[in-house]
Amino acid sequence: QDVVLRVVREHxxxxxxxxxxxxxxxxxxxxxxxxxxxxxxxxxLVSNAIKHSPRSGTIDIRLSIRDGFxxxxxxxQGLGVDPGERQRIFDSFYQGRxxxxxRVKGSGLGLxxxxxxxxxxxxxxDVVDRADGKRGAHFRLLLPLATGATSALPAGQGMPAxxxxxxxxxx
Numbered sequence: 001q002d003v004v005l006r007v008v009r010e011h012x013x014x015x016x017x018x019x020x021x022x023x024x025x026x027x028x029x030x031x032x033x034x035x036x037x038x039x040x041x042x043x044x045l046v047s048n049a050i051k052h053s054p055r056s057g058t059i060d061i062r063l064s065i066r067d068g069f070x071x072x073x074x075x076x077q078g079l080g081v082d083p084g085e086r087q088r089i090f091d092s093f094y095q096g097r098x099x100x101x102x103r104v105k106g107s108g109l110g111l112x113x114x115x116x117x118x119x120x121x122x123x124x125x126d127v128v129d130r131a132d133g134k135r136g137a138h139f140r141l142l143l144p145l146a147t148g149a150t151s152a153l154p155a156g157q158g159m160p161a162x163x164x165x166x167x168x169x170x171x
Contacts, residue, residue, distance in 0.1 A: 001026045003035060004063055004072065007042045011050060019056045022046070026063040029070035030146045037117040038143070041125070044110040045074040045139050052078035052137060065145065069123065072141040075130065080137050086127045090115040118143065 008024050015022050031038070049059045057077040064071050081089060090111050111125075118125045123143035130138045 001028045001063060003039050004042055004061065007039060007046050008061065010043070011046050014047070014050050015059070018050065018053070020050055020053050021058040022061060023058055024061040024063075026061070027065060029063060029065055031070050031121070031143045032146045033121040033143065034117075037120070041114040041117050041141060042072065044114045045072070045125075045141065048110065048139075049074050049076040049078070049137070052076055054078065066142075068145055069142040070145055072143075073138060074141075075136060075138045077134070077136040080130075080135055081127045089127070090125070114141075 004024065004026055008022050011022065046059070046061065053059055053076045059077075060073070060075040062071075062073040062075075064073075115125050118141060121143050123141065125139065125141045128138050128140050130136060
């Protein structure tokens with residue numbers, strides 16, 4: 001949760017410049033790993049979402065716990081990822097369709113690095129279909145919870161989920 005909040009704060013100005021709302025709803029999750037590498041993964045997902053989102057769009061960032069994993073979903077309102085590109089976009093130097101507004105494309109390394117870092121932590125990163133059927137990309141990062149993290153506190157006594165809305169919500 002702390003890493004995601006830090007990345008959201010770091011991207012607040014870029015989002016503001018494009019009038020994009022970053023809507024983060026985060027459930028605390030305890031994982032073991034390199035803070036720098038996990039931050040790099042999250043940073044890549046959020047910066048790509050900003051780059052590919054239309055002006056005045058919203059990016060949903062959700063952190064939840066599912067089946068022994070911390071699940072981070074980053075969902076934008078851009079053009080999305082073509083089904084035929086879903087695996088290739090994680091290849092080094094592969095660049096999919098250009099970002100919205102003709103912005104400069106990246107190097108094609110960010111998602112490849114993100115995948116390697118996720119794998120090195122026993123996790124994975126995927127492009128998944130949007131549950132709401134709307135246009136846009138939906139990336140999901142799964143990282144294993146620390147051993148015993150789900151049983152550390154009795155049910156209902158965990159830390160409250162953080163809800164942060166930046167730009168559109170002014171927080």
